[in-house]
Amino acid sequence: MSATATEPQLSPILEARGLVKTYGHVQALRGANFTAYPGEVVALIGDNGAGKSTLVKCLAGAAQPDSGEILFAGETVRLSNPHDSQELGIETVYQDLALAPDLDGAGNVFLGRELLRPGALGRLGVLDKRAMRDRARTAFADLGVDLQDASVSVASLSGGQRQSVAVARAVAWANRVVFMDEPTAALGVVQSGRVLDVIRRVRDRGITVVLISHNMPEVLEVADRIEVLRLGRRVAQLRAADTDLQELVGAMTGVLEREEQA
Amino acid sequence: MSTEANTAPASAGPPQNGPGAAVPDSFDSLRSRLFDSSSPVWIFLVLVALVAIFGALRPTEFLSSFDIQSMFTNAAVAMTLAVGMTYVIITAGIDLSVGSVLVLGGVLAAKTMAALGAANPYTTGWWPIIAGLVVGVLVGLACGVVNGALIAWLRIPALIVTLGMFGIALGLADVLTSGVDLAGIPNRLGSTIGNGSVLGIPWLVVIAAIATIVGAFVLSQTRFGRYTYAIGSNEEATRRAGINVGWHLVKVYAIAGALAGLGGDLSLAHFTTTTISGHLEDNLTAISAVVIGGTSLFGGRGTMVGTVVGVFIPVVLAAGLVIMNVQSFWQQVVTGVILIVAVYFDQVRRRARNRA
Numbered sequence: 001m002s003a004t005a006t007e008p009q010l011s012p013i014l015e016a017r018g019l020v021k022t023y024g025h026v027q028a029l030r031g032a033n034f035t036a037y038p039g040e041v042v043a044l045i046g047d048n049g050a051g052k053s054t055l056v057k058c059l060a061g062a063a064q065p066d067s068g069e070i071l072f073a074g075e076t077v078r079l080s081n082p083h084d085s086q087e088l089g090i091e092t093v094y095q096d097l098a099l100a101p102d103l104d105g106a107g108n109v110f111l112g113r114e115l116l117r118p119g120a121l122g123r124l125g126v127l128d129k130r131a132m133r134d135r136a137r138t139a140f141a142d143l144g145v146d147l148q149d150a151s152v153s154v155a156s157l158s159g160g161q162r163q164s165v166a167v168a169r170a171v172a173w174a175n176r177v178v179f180m181d182e183p184t185a186a187l188g189v190v191q192s193g194r195v196l197d198v199i200r201r202v203r204d205r206g207i208t209v210v211l212i213s214h215n216m217p218e219v220l221e222v223a224d225r226i227e228v229l230r231l232g233r234r235v236a237q238l239r240a241a242d243t244d245l246q247e248l249v250g251a252m253t254g255v256l257e258r259e260e261q262a
Numbered sequence: 263m264s265t266e267a268n269t270a271p272a273s274a275g276p277p278q279n280g281p282g283a284a285v286p287d288s289f290d291s292l293r294s295r296l297f298d299s300s301s302p303v304w305i306f307l308v309l310v311a312l313v314a315i316f317g318a319l320r321p322t323e324f325l326s327s328f329d330i331q332s333m334f335t336n337a338a339v340a341m342t343l344a345v346g347m348t349y350v351i352i353t354a355g356i357d358l359s360v361g362s363v364l365v366l367g368g369v370l371a372a373k374t375m376a377a378l379g380a381a382n383p384y385t386t387g388w389w390p391i392i393a394g395l396v397v398g399v400l401v402g403l404a405c406g407v408v409n410g411a412l413i414a415w416l417r418i419p420a421l422i423v424t425l426g427m428f429g430i431a432l433g434l435a436d437v438l439t440s441g442v443d444l445a446g447i448p449n450r451l452g453s454t455i456g457n458g459s460v461l462g463i464p465w466l467v468v469i470a471a472i473a474t475i476v477g478a479f480v481l482s483q484t485r486f487g488r489y490t491y492a493i494g495s496n497e498e499a500t501r502r503a504g505i506n507v508g509w510h511l512v513k514v515y516a517i518a519g520a521l522a523g524l525g526g527d528l529s530l531a532h533f534t535t536t537t538i539s540g541h542l543e544d545n546l547t548a549i550s551a552v553v554i555g556g557t558s559l560f561g562g563r564g565t566m567v568g569t570v571v572g573v574f575i576p577v578v579l580a581a582g583l584v585i586m587n588v589q590s591f592w593q594q595v596v597t598g599v600i601l602i603v604a605v606y607f608d609q610v611r612r613r614a615r616n617r618a
Contacts, residue, residue, distance in 0.1 A: 083504060098502045100495035102562035103488075111492055112503030114485045125484040155615045 011074055013038045013208050014059060014090070014177050019068035021054050028054040029065065030232035036177060041199060041209045043219040043240075046229035047252050052212050055229065056179050059210075060092045061085035072176075089176035093166050093183055101155035105147055106136035108154055109169045139172045140164070143198050160191025167198050177208045184218060196222045216245050230254055302556030302568050305604060309571050309578065316582035323585045331464060335532070337577045338470035339364075341570070342525040343548040345477040346406075346518030348569045351552050352481075353514055354494040354561025355413065355420040359427035360522040361544030363405045366431040367526030368536050371398030372444045379448055386448035398530070399523040405431055406519020410512035428545065435538055447534040456531030466528050473521060478566035490514060494561025547576070550601045558608050575600060 016034040020027070029051045036042050046052050057063035059070065061079035070077055072088050079085045082092070099108045110132045116122035133150050140147050145164040147157070154162055163183055170178050180199070184192040199222055203209050213219050219226060220240055228236040228251040236251040249255075316324045323329060343360045350357045375394035379386030405427055412423045455465045481487035489510050492500040501507050525544075529537060555572030557564025579593040 082502070086504075094502070098496070098499040100492045100499050100562070102491060102495035107488065107492075111488075111500065112505050114488060116485065125480075125486055127483060127485060127488060 010037050012036060012071070013073055014210075015071040016055065016059060017069040017071065019055065019058055019065040019070070021051075021058060021063065021065050027232055029058070029068075031068070032229065032232055033234045034059070034227060035237070036208050036210055037225075038176075038208055039203060039206045040224040041203045041211055041222055043211045043213060043223035043226045044229065045213065045216070045219060045226060045248065045252060049231075050229040050252070051232040052229055053181070054232075056092070056181065056210070056212060059085070060090060060179055062092075086173065089174050090179070091170035091174035091177075092179040093163075093170045093181065095181040095185065099154050099162060099166055099169075102153050104133075104153055105140065105150045105157075105165045105168075106133045108165055109136045109139060109172050111169075113173070136168075136172075139168050143168050143171065143201050145198065146194075158191065159187050160194050163187060163191070163195050164198055167195065167202070171202050171205075171207065174207060177210060178202060179210045179212070181212045182214065183211070184213070184215065192218065216248055219248070220245065228252055302571075302604075302607075304607075305554060305556060305568065305575075305600075306571050308600065309575055312575065312578050312582065316578070316585065320582075320585045324582060329581060329585075331467075333574075333577050333581050334467045335464050336580075337573050338464075338466035339525045339528050339532070340544070340547055340551065340577075341470040341573050342473050342521050342528065343544055344551045344569050344573050345473050345566065346521035347548040347552045348477070348555075348557055348564055348566055349481065349490055349514045350420075350518050351549070351557050351559060352490050352494045352561055352564045353511060354497075354559075355511070355514070356424060356549065356559075357409065357515065357518050358421065358424040358545045359405065359409060359431060360518065360525070360548055361541035362428045362431035362435070363402050363519055363522040364526040364529060364544060365536065365538050365541050366405065366435045367398040367401040367523035368530040369435045369438055369444065369526075369538070370401045371395060371527055371530055372447055372536055373438065375448050375451070376444070376446060383446045384449045386450065388450065391448050391451050395527045398527040399520050402523020402526065403516055403520040405522070406516040407512060409519060410515030413515065414508035414511040432538075432542075435536075439536065439538065441538070443538055444536045445534075447530060451531045452534040454531075455528070456534060466532060469524070469528060473524065474566060474570060481566055486510075486513075491562055494558075494563075496562075550597065551576070553608075554597075554601055554604045556604065556608070558612075559605065560608075560612070 012035045014034075014036045016032060018031045018033065019029045020031055021029040032051060032055055034044070034055060044052055044055070054063060058065045059079070061082045061084045064080060070079060072090075077084075077088065079088075100111060103111065106129070115128045115131045115135075117126045117128045122128075137147075137150050140150065143164065145161070145168055147161060147165070154165055157165065163186075167178075167180065167183065170180075183199070184195050187195065196218065199209050199211065203224075211219065211223060220243070223240045226236075226238045226240055226243065226248065227234055228238070228248065230252060231254075235254070238247065238251070343364065347357060347360065371394040373394075374397040375386065375390045378390035378393055380390075409420075409423050409427055412418050413420045455469070458465055460468055481490065489500065489505055492503070492505065493507055493510060497507055529541075551572035552564065552569050553559060553572070554575060555564070555568030555570070557568060576593055576597045579596055580590050583590050583592055
């Protein structure tokens, strides 16, 4: 355990205050708070239906809260679509791997943000494949992602390599916050370990990683801090170094409640 | 063919750096070029084998310049349709309407030429002809836009939309002509574009070749082509990447329609009549050419080079069998077999890939 937990006297990079979100009769968020500090891995955990996905959607601009406030670097922001959050340097790695399997790693990293050749060819929409491949190769190498040939279609990679491409893609564009929704859910032990390494490397670059996970040992291993949601509210903020499995489960199931009712 | 499952060693080792890394890199890419479905070398070898067999058995007839020229001419109209179909199928779509759109484009082109031209088709000048050709392409474009809009925005399955358009376009062509082919096509059109040559190459071939080369370039080298592959590969991921998927699909079907309109012009010029009932199977011919050429019906992969090969296999077969005095109906049988084999290989490849 070498978690170099960031001391939380820094001001938060991303903060949610009293978010409420209702879908029909279901109250997904009932005044949820959330805090993420610069350069940390913060895990967001909670039982099914605790509101994790809804909270992440609100923070990534994919859903709008009915009430409450979202602050980025101390200032109130309105995130009316994913593009707004991307402009702030926030990216999301989706659970179901939003990759195009027939494109290569570079093609996926640059999907929707293709580099074009300079001059007249670029105006015709001609791709600068070499530049994209070179930059993607650097991006993979920086994260320790082991892709020998960046020009091979993503479909022929292993699950862990695919997840790494998805992470590299998000990190290539996020300079502040990356959300990762269950990034190891579909992976074996060895491959999960690699993805956790990648998460640490992202953190070491000063980018905040928000990790949504069901896997408690994994959370304890990689996270600096842990925030627990229950029934649409934050019920605990814990430092990974000071807590254990029992406490996490207690917080998730409501045996233990640390935070005031908002 | 089933052993080529993967192009990259999936097992992870330490990253290979230094001079040694280049060797497996180029070896892998050679292997993937040989067997990957997006550049299906095996189907190209089938075409080469056909040419070699017919050429060896009947060298004087089969490899005569007349025969080669007529093979290319026969392939020209099918090629223009197949170029557009390649885009459509790479997006995981289908266009059953191309043959009917071709007919409707040709009919309206002929009507335009007749309306603007002189009473005597022998004296009709170039402007009415050009106007007619433009109308032909625009009619195709319009049909394609309608197809694309219904598919992308109303979310009606492409199979149904284009099956509907297949009937609509053909029906309108029949209504406009009372079902009788239009004659009186300007003489200049037939003698130049239709059956003339430039530098010894038939105009039809030149035009189809330009359409194919431009189509291949846009598909493989531009952002437009990249989005086409991305949509067929994972539509939702493409949408999440901020790409306007609906609008791109409209453009793809519009291109297929415009090329069908161009095919209508070419057909009109070549036969100097509208050939209303001669294009019922064009859609299937185009689809099988594209699929034989290695484009996956599930979208995401395919090349224009493959489509060219897929167009020429039935054409070469037909020509070769005629020369061999074999009933040319066998061409349909053999093409059907090749089609099924091609799709089987695609399935095997996909299964191998998904196991990885």
